[in-house]
Amino acid sequence: xxxxxxxxxxxxxxxxxxxxxxxxxxxxxxxxxxxxxxxxxxxxxxxxxxxxxxxxxxxxxxxxxxxxxxxxxxxxxxxxxxxxxxxxxxxxxxxxxxxxxxxxxxxxxxxxxxxxxxxxxxxxxxxxxxxxxxxxxxxxxxxxxxxxxxxxxxxxxxxxxxxxxxxxxxxxxxxxxxxxxxxxxxxxxxxxxxxxxxxxxxxxxxxxxxxxxxxxxxxxxxxxxxxxxxxxxxxxxxxxxxxxxxxxxxxxxxxxxxxxxxxxxxxxxxxxxxxxxxxxxxxxxxxxxxxxxxxxxxxxxxxxxxxxxxxxxxxxxxxxxxxxxxxxxxxxxxxxxxxxxxxxxxxxxxxxxxxxxxxxxxxxxxxxxxxxxxxxxxxxxxxxxxxxxxxxxxxxxxxxxxxxxxxxxxxxx
Amino acid sequence: xxxxxxxxxxxxxxxxxxxxxxxxxxxxxxxxxxxxxxxxxxxxxxxxxxxxxxxxxxxxxxxxxxxxxxxxxxxxxxxxxxxxxxxxxxxxxxxxxxxxxxxxxxxxxxxxxxxxxxxxxxxxxxxxxxxxxxxxxxxxxxxxxxxxxxxxxxxxxxxxxxxxxxxxxxxxxxxxxxxxxxxxxxxxxxxxxxxxxxxxxxxxxxxxxxxxxxxxxxxxxxxxxxxxxxxxxxxxxxxxxxxxxxxxxxxxxxxxxxxxxxxxxxxxxxxxxxxxxxxxxxxxxxxxxxxxxxxxxxxxxxxxxxxxxxxxxxxxxxxxxxxxxxxxxxxxxxxxxxxxxxxxxxxxxxxxxxxxxxxxxxxxxxxxxxxxxxxxxxxxxxxxxxxxxxxxxxxxxxxxxxxxxxxxxxxxx
Numbered sequence: 123x124x125x126x127x128x129x130x131x132x133x134x135x136x137x138x139x140x141x142x143x144x145x146x147x148x149x150x151x152x153x154x155x156x157x158x159x160x161x162x163x164x165x166x167x168x169x170x171x172x173x174x175x176x177x178x179x180x181x182x183x184x185x186x187x188x189x190x191x192x193x194x195x196x197x198x199x200x201x202x203x204x205x206x207x208x209x210x211x212x213x214x215x216x217x218x219x220x221x222x223x224x225x226x227x228x229x230x231x232x233x234x235x236x237x238x239x240x241x242x243x244x245x246x247x248x249x250x251x252x253x254x255x256x257x258x259x260x261x262x263x264x265x266x267x268x269x270x271x272x273x274x275x276x277x278x279x280x281x282x283x284x285x286x287x288x289x290x291x292x293x294x295x296x297x298x299x300x301x302x303x304x305x306x307x308x309x310x311x312x313x314x315x316x317x318x319x320x321x322x323x324x325x326x327x328x329x330x331x332x333x334x335x336x337x338x339x340x341x342x343x344x345x346x347x348x349x350x351x352x353x354x355x356x357x358x359x360x361x362x363x364x365x366x367x368x369x370x371x372x373x374x375x376x377x378x379x380x381x382x383x384x385x386x387x388x389x390x391x392x393x394x395x396x397x398x399x400x401x402x403x404x405x406x407x408x409x410x411x412x413x414x415x416x417x418x419x420x421x422x423x424x425x426x427x428x429x430x431x432x433x434x435x436x437x438x439x440x441x442x443x444x445x446x447x448x449x450x451x452x453x454x455x456x457x458x459x460x461x462x463x464x465x466x467x468x469x470x471x472x473x474x475x476x477x478x479x480x481x482x483x484x485x486x487x488x489x490x491x492x493x494x495x496x497x498x499x500x501x502x503x504x505x506x507x508x509x510x511x512x513x514x515x516x517x518x519x520x521x522x523x524x525x526x527x528x529x530x531x532x533x534x535x
Numbered sequence: 536x537x538x539x540x541x542x543x544x545x546x547x548x549x550x551x552x553x554x555x556x557x558x559x560x561x562x563x564x565x566x567x568x569x570x571x572x573x574x575x576x577x578x579x580x581x582x583x584x585x586x587x588x589x590x591x592x593x594x595x596x597x598x599x600x601x602x603x604x605x606x607x608x609x610x611x612x613x614x615x616x617x618x619x620x621x622x623x624x625x626x627x628x629x630x631x632x633x634x635x636x637x638x639x640x641x642x643x644x645x646x647x648x649x650x651x652x653x654x655x656x657x658x659x660x661x662x663x664x665x666x667x668x669x670x671x672x673x674x675x676x677x678x679x680x681x682x683x684x685x686x687x688x689x690x691x692x693x694x695x696x697x698x699x700x701x702x703x704x705x706x707x708x709x710x711x712x713x714x715x716x717x718x719x720x721x722x723x724x725x726x727x728x729x730x731x732x733x734x735x736x737x738x739x740x741x742x743x744x745x746x747x748x749x750x751x752x753x754x755x756x757x758x759x760x761x762x763x764x765x766x767x768x769x770x771x772x773x774x775x776x777x778x779x780x781x782x783x784x785x786x787x788x789x790x791x792x793x794x795x796x797x798x799x800x801x802x803x804x805x806x807x808x809x810x811x812x813x814x815x816x817x818x819x820x821x822x823x824x825x826x827x828x829x830x831x832x833x834x835x836x837x838x839x840x841x842x843x844x845x846x847x848x849x850x851x852x853x854x855x856x857x858x859x860x861x862x863x864x865x866x867x868x869x870x871x872x873x874x875x876x877x878x879x880x881x882x883x884x885x886x887x888x889x890x891x892x893x894x895x896x897x898x899x900x901x902x903x904x905x906x907x908x909x910x911x912x913x914x915x916x917x918x919x920x921x922x923x924x925x926x927x928x929x930x931x932x933x934x935x936x937x938x939x940x941x942x943x944x945x946x947x948x
Binding site: 287415507 | 548603703707713731801821822830831833
């Protein structure tokens with residue numbers, strides 16, 4: 123880069139992957155390359171030397187879903203609680219002359235990036251840390267939206283539309299209730315996106331179950347009954363994070379992920395069971411799970427562009443000497459949608475969760491308002507088909523050339 | 536039509552819908568229109584007068600998923616067992632001067648079409664019946680494939696590819712096993728299509744569970760363990776119809792559909808539970824359910840073309856005076872794929888189920904062979920994107936203009 127002594131940059135991906143996280147990688151790498159410096163990826167000493175990859179390979183990242191470099195679920199504790207891990211990080215940075223650290227992830231990752239930027243001072247190692255936002259949950263503050271969300275939103279809206287047409291055509295003699303389970307542990311943004319599929323009370327989805335609205339069985343069942351009575355069928359989009367008033371998840375799986383969060387999945391069959399027991403309607407249910415966040419084939423063009431833009435901006439910020447920041451997406455107009463990128467301090471982003479505001483949810487708690495539609499619709503705009511070959515998207519299967527290890531001691535996560 | 540006394544034609548859709556069943560409707564209607572006769576749809580007396588719809592509306596059927604005219608799950612019993620239903624049908628046909636009956640469905644529907652053609656003789660009412668093949672299960676005999684299947688196959692292959700990339704990128708520190716449940720009650724064609732996503736033992740899907748291969752827990756778990764050990768992760772595509780050696784389904788839901796078939800769904804969590812209990816790996820599972828058969832956004836171009844072609848051929852056969860036939864797709868070459876349409880007698884199609892032959896499945900029972908790939912690959916070829924508007928496919932929401940009832944007695948299904 124433009125520094126007097128050029129140093130290496132490290133790019134890493136973290137947390138659940140998305141359809142466009144590699145578009146951010148592409149933005150980081152292509153921008154960094156214009157400044158003729160090498161970038162390496164993947165945390166701890168499994169580093170990949172990206173300077174040895176062709177421009178075509180890097181370009182293919184733009185339309186390849188999931189984390190091409192491997193994504194880690196590994197949250198660093200505070201410096202006081204786990205000094206060893208931080209010291210090891212600095213050891214790796216020092217061994218490979220890493221001067222720039224780009225961390226592409228969600229809430230937890232912005233926290234990690236912030237902590238690493240603080241190491242620089244605490245352990246007297248100069249490092250510029252820039253967070254690159256990515257989370258399908260869309261729950262980072264200070265940014266209009268999070269890269270990865272727009273594509274999940276589009277997938278869920280399209281799936282709700284298609285599944286809704288299916289049930290509508292069969293309902294007279296067959297399935298009357300269709301339940302689609304979507305992601306979103308604490309925020310109902312993805313569930314809200316399902317609402318884009320319909321334009322009135324009679325169109326699917328008829329019910330959205332948000333984590334933000336406590337689940338009430340009686341009003342839920344009454345609404346299902348009303349829909350089947352009035353429209354012949356009922357389509358329900360339920361967030362994996364839907365919970366009762368006491369905070370208990372509808373789907374308590376009893377297991378926890380590496381961060382100690384309850385691991386969810388399987389709320390759709392729980393809801394289906396309620397419908398069967400209390401109303402007796404024939405039902406079907408679907409759980410989109412990973413399909414929704416990996417669905418690059420139906421990615422939002424706006425999302426892909428924003429994912430690339432935050433990657434590019436991250437490198438530009440680092441070059442300008444900005445530390446502990448994150449490029450945020452700033453909406454300047456809704457119709458037509460206009461946006462720009464601006465830096466926000468990581469300490470204002472880390473560990474803050476942005477949930478769906480009450481005025482985006484209809485009074486009955488089961489739908490989205492016009493305000494929500496104005497917010498969401500631009501984010502799913504445009505298509506960005508990947509290239510296809512023999513009927514399938516031609517995604518990059520990235521191998522990468524490993525950087526020779528320079529440390530003699532191994533480190534296990 | 537070209538008969539001395541022009542008569543009306545009735546087109547009806549039956550059974551589970553698909554992404555391209557309306558493309559067949561489009562083929563039927565556009566072809567019939569060239570012969571300047573009116574077509575009406577939907578069984579019993581809820582008829583729609585399609586002569587009053589614009590050419591643009593009919594054209595939009597080509598890219599609209601699900602059954603635009605409503606699809607019925609209603610199987611006619613034998614003439615001896617239920618004479619009342621047949622007499623009612625003839626009564627409706629007579630009241631509306633129906634001379635042609637096009638029935639768009641799968642195994643059960645071909646059986647119904649055949650029986651109705653037999654009524655003509657038994658009840659002395661002249662009616663020409665032509666079956667129009669449609670089933671995502673791909674289990675009709677005498678045709679290379681069934682319209683609706685190619686698009687589900689493409690959706691499942693794309694989803695397996697995308698979900699597989701997702702897990703591969705996370706497996707080191709998170710989910711190691713991903714299970715995708717797909718449709719196919721008795722035939723594993725859809726599950727087999729998942730196999731198109733990978734090209735070698737190390738690529739997803741690593742395991743396919745077919746209804747045709749009895750499930751053996753020990754060899755299944757051993758293979759999962761080997762995959763996680765050797766490749767770091769394991770992707771499993773499981774058919775809803777997967778069963779034990781004694782014929783019991785892995786997912787016995789205990790409920791039955793209108794035809795008396797066991798209603799399945801939920802085999803993915805059963806498989807996930809096995810993995811958790813015996814191997815302890817972190818897992819995720821998805822159930823595509825209706826999303827797979829309604830996914831017009833990722834339809835196969837070949838499938839759309841074939842769906843239209845069988846609709847067109849059905850009208851041509853009827854005009855030529857052929858009764859009790861079905862237009863079948865005949866493969867004339869695989870590389871490049873070439874096909875033509877030819878009539879087959881309904882009595883040879885009805886109630887015969889074509890399952891996946893053993894030589895399409897690898898010796899270990901967990902994958903597809905090169906022969907299966909040669910068969911399947913052409914069926915998912917090409918993309919046929921629907922038009923999009925504001926981020927979503929612009930599907931037809933068909934209302935239809937009802938035909939005035941002419942019978943004084945109502946009939947309840």
